[in-house]
C-alpha cells in the first residue's frame with residue numbers, strides 16, 4: 246500500500262550514479278549497491294539493511310544523497326521489503342551530516358540544487374511506508390542526527406565518542422524549521438529549545454535521557470538489537486501501522502512540502518552571505534587542522 250510514498254525525485258537529470266550493480270543474493274532477493282550505498286537484503290524477513298559508505302565520515306554530498314534517494318525509491322517500490330535498518334559502514338561515524346564543501350564557495354544554482362536534495366532525502370525517509378530503524382554505530386552530528394530522527398526507532402552504540410545532536414549553531418548556521426519540527430516531535434519543545442540554541446551533541450547516556458534515542462546498547466549488539474526491534478514493529482499489520490504513521494507525521498511533512506521553494510530560496514540567500522561563508526570556511530579549516 247502506498248500511503249505516503251510514491252513521491253517524485255526532483256533532482257537535476259544526469260547526476261551521475263556511481264557504478265550501480267544489481268545482482269541476486271543467496272535468498273533470491275535482488276541485491277543492489279552503488280558506490281556509496283550498500284544494501285543487504287533479507288527477503289525472507291522482508292528487511293533491507295542500508296549501510297552508508299562514503300568515507301571518511303559519510304558526509305552527505307550531492308552525489309551521495311542522490312544515490313541514497315534512488316536506493317530508497319527502489320526499496321519503497323519493492324513489495325519484498327517492509328523494513329529498513331539504516332546504519333554505517335564507516336567505523337566510528339554514522340554520518341558527519343551535510344557536506345560542508347557543498348555549502349562553501351559554490352554558486353546559487355548549486356546551493357539550490359543541493360538543498361532540494363537535502364529536502365528530498367528528509368521527505369523520503371520521514372514519509373516512508375516502511376519501518377525504519379536507525380542502528381547508530383558512530384558519531385551523528387547535524388544532518389547525521391536528522392537522518393536518524395526520521396526513523397521510527399533509534400538504537401545507539403554505547404561509546405562516549407558517538408555523540409548525536411543538531412549542532413548547527415556551533416557552526417554559526419541555523420537548523421531550518423523542518424529540522425526543528427522533527428526534533429521537537431522527538432524530544433519535546435523545552436528540550437529541543439535548549440538543544441538547538443546550544444548546539445548540543447549528546448553522548449549516549451544523555452541522548453537516552455533526553456529521548457533523542459530509544460535504546461543504548463553495547464556496540465557488538467547493535468545489529469542484533471535493531472533486528473529484534475524490527476521484528477516487533479513488523480508484527481503490526483502494515484495498513485494499521487502505516488495509517489498511524491501518516492497521521493502522526495503528515496502535518497510536519499506538509500509544513501515543508503507547502504513551502505518547499507521558499508525554503509530553498511531562504512537557504513540560498515542565507516548560505517550565500519559573506520559572513521556565513523566565512524564561518525563555514527573557518528569551521529572546515531578547524532576540522533582539517535585538528536589532526537596536526
Ligand SMILES: CCCCC/C=C\C/C=C\CC/C=C/CC(=O)SCCNC(=O)CCNC(=O)[C@H](O)C(C)(C)COP(=O)(O)OP(=O)(O)OC[C@H]1O[C@@H](n2cnc3c(N)ncnc32)[C@H](O)[C@@H]1OP(=O)(O)O
Nearest residue numbers: 304341342343344345384386387388418511512515532533
Ligand atoms: C532567518 C533565516 C534562516 C534561514 C535558514 C535557512 C536555512 C538554514 C541554513 C543552513 C542550514 C544548513 C544545515 C546544515 C546541517 C549540517 O549537517 S552541517 C554539517 C555539520 N557537521 C559537523 O559539524 C560535523 C563535523 N565533523 C566532525 O565533527 C568530525 O569530522 C567527526 C564527524 C566527529 C569525525 O571526526 P574524525 O576525527 O573521525 O574525523 P575528522 O574530523 O578528522 O574528519 C575527517 C575528514 O572529513 C572532513 N569532514 C568532517 N566533517 C565534514 C563535513 N560535514 N563535511 C565535509 N567534510 C567533513 C574533515 O574536514 C576531514 O577532512 P580532511 O582533513 O581533508 O581529511
